Structure formats: structure tokens, C-alpha cells
Amino acid sequence: MRLSYFICLFSALAEASDTRAPRPFGVKSSLTHSDNTAKHRSHNHNLLDIPRGGGLPAKEANLVAPSPIKVLGSGEGILKSITRGGGPLGYLLALFKDDKRQPYLISLILSLVYLYFFLNKEVDCLSYSDGFCVTNFVDGKCPHSGNSHLWSFHEDVIFTIIGIALPFTKYGAKDLTTANRIAIPGIIIAHGILHWWLSSHNCAPGPANIGSATTLYSIFVVALTGIIFLAFSNFIETGTKIPKIIAMIAAISFAIIKLTVDSGNGNAIAALFMASHLLVSFVGAFYPGRTATKLTGQTFIAPVIVSLTEYLKCDFLASVGGHFWYDFFLHISLLCSLLPVE
Numbered sequence: 001m002r003l004s005y006f007i008c009l010f011s012a013l014a015e016a017s018d019t020r021a022p023r024p025f026g027v028k029s030s031l032t033h034s035d036n037t038a039k040h041r042s043h044n045h046n047l048l049d050i051p052r053g054g055g056l057p058a059k060e061a062n063l064v065a066p067s068p069i070k071v072l073g074s075g076e077g078i079l080k081s082i083t084r085g086g087g088p089l090g091y092l093l094a095l096f097k098d099d100k101r102q103p104y105l106i107s108l109i110l111s112l113v114y115l116y117f118f119l120n121k122e123v124d125c126l127s128y129s130d131g132f133c134v135t136n137f138v139d140g141k142c143p144h145s146g147n148s149h150l151w152s153f154h155e156d157v158i159f160t161i162i163g164i165a166l167p168f169t170k171y172g173a174k175d176l177t178t179a180n181r182i183a184i185p186g187i188i189i190a191h192g193i194l195h196w197w198l199s200s201h202n203c204a205p206g207p208a209n210i211g212s213a214t215t216l217y218s219i220f221v222v223a224l225t226g227i228i229f230l231a232f233s234n235f236i237e238t239g240t241k242i243p244k245i246i247a248m249i250a251a252i253s254f255a256i257i258k259l260t261v262d263s264g265n266g267n268a269i270a271a272l273f274m275a276s277h278l279l280v281s282f283v284g285a286f287y288p289g290r291t292a293t294k295l296t297g298q299t300f301i302a303p304v305i306v307s308l309t310e311y312l313k314c315d316f317l318a319s320v321g322g323h324f325w326y327d328f329f330l331h332i333s334l335l336c337s338l339l340p341v342e
Helices: 002-017 033-042 068-072 078-083 088-096 102-120 148-168 178-200 207-232 242-260 268-286 294-312 314-319 324-336
Strands: none
Touching (some): 088 102, 148 324, 178 324, 294 314, 294 324
């Protein structure tokens, strides 16, 4: 059941994000040589000549490669699709040569490893509660004044202040949109509020708080998914209609909530980590927007590794600060998206 939700999730993402019908290989582009030259010059920051508009890498300047997902779903079969020129394998190898997209592919691979263990392994750790590795979690509760949820809230407040101030300093990017200026500190403080709420309920909300917990969690899921699609991807830049983007956000948010909350197994947050990592990595590798920079991708690898450690080696992580380190590295990555593009 878990796996089926994620298959639907990424099928919807792949289908909705492809706004143009791919041109078959071997069909000449209508662009003239001078047009291609100008296009190359306008995107000389990209080793694959992949425009910010989400075009796909071509073997030659006058060829346009179809989406690898469309190739795999074209009915030809995976083997034939991979072996023919410009197939998914060649596409992925080309992406690995792109120093901007490479770190997102690494994060995507690590996130798929997380998915495997999430589907096949239960966490066996006394410090693990509702998807978090909690320091000082003893006998099913934690002290109000000394736990990793509270420490995470404190650092999230600090990172939020930095996120608000950074765009107005000489170190911030000058071309940030208002949406990005609001979204980054907004998601950080929302993350912090969730930690504060959990700390105030002994790090383990009981059945009496399940209603408010579910509401808070659902709002957070929708907000996080919305930020990934509206502020992190290039869907708007490539002309994807706003209603379609909203439909994608709604469908994926529903799938995540349905998968996690309704399962009732206490792994809602762990599943959210996994889903958000998969989404960010997928979008950063295949549909990167302005904020999906190389530095953001490189630093995003760290929280993905921490989340994997949190799930597999919670005893160790709890002894050195628990989930505190996830927030620390995640918010550094988020703040990197506010810096000038490399």
C-alpha cells in the first residue's frame, strides 16, 4: 500500500510536469544555426546546454531529447529505451556530468535507499518517537527544558531570523522573488513551531491531541509541497498552468497524508521526510528552478544522510543531539537558496 501511493505520487508529477510534446530523435529543430548559437550563449552556465526553462539535454544542438519518463512509458520497453541513443541511461549519465544537477541525483539515490528501508524495516530504538530521533526521550516522554525538539525550535528561530535578513544584505541574491523571500523563512519557522508543539506535549502527543496534531501536520505537508512546486521548481517558468500546479500540489499532499496519517503506524513524520526528500531531489535534478542552485543541492545531501541515520541508527544519533542535526543541516541548505546563483 505504501509503495502504491508513491508510484501514484511520482506518476502524477511526471505527467503533469511535461508541458510540451517531445520531438522524436532524429527530427531536426526548426531553429536556425544562429538561433541555436544564441541559445547556447544564453545558457553557457549549463554544461549540458539545458535551459532554465526545463529543456532536456540533446546529443547535438539541433536535437531535442524527450523526457526520460515519457521514453520509459512509451511502450517500447525499458531495455530498448535505455539502449537506443539518448535514452534514460544516457540522459542520467549526462545529468551526472552536470555539476548543478549531480548533487540532487545523489540525494535522490539516498532517498530511494531511505524508501527501501522505510518499506522493509521497523525502527527498534527507545529514543524514536513519531518519526523523530529524540534526545532525552525516556519512558515515553521527555523533559520540557532539555530535549532535541526544544533545541530544534531554538535553532529554527535563529535560522528564521537569518533567512529574513539575508536577502537584504550584500550576501543575498538580488533577483529573489517575493515568494522566495517569504517561503524560505516561512517553512523554517513552521518547522520550528512543529518542534515546539511536540516538546510542549512531552515529545509524544497522546490520543487526546491527535486531532490538532493531524491538522497541524496536514497544513505543514501542503505548505511544504507548495513551496517545492511553486518556489523550487521551474514549472511556472516553463509555462505550466497554475491550476495544473495546484492540482499537482493537492494530489501529492493528499497522497502523503493518506499514506502517513491513515496508516496509524506512528511513522507519519518519517514518511514526510522521505517524500519531501524524494520531491526536492527529483525536482532539483529534472525540473530545477532558480532556487535549486548547485550549492543548495550539495548542502542538501547532508540532511538526507542525517534522516537516514535517524531511521537506521537512532541510538547513536540520540546520544549526540538527535533530530537537532537534521534541522541544522536542512536549514543551511535552505538558506543557500537565498545566495547568488553560482
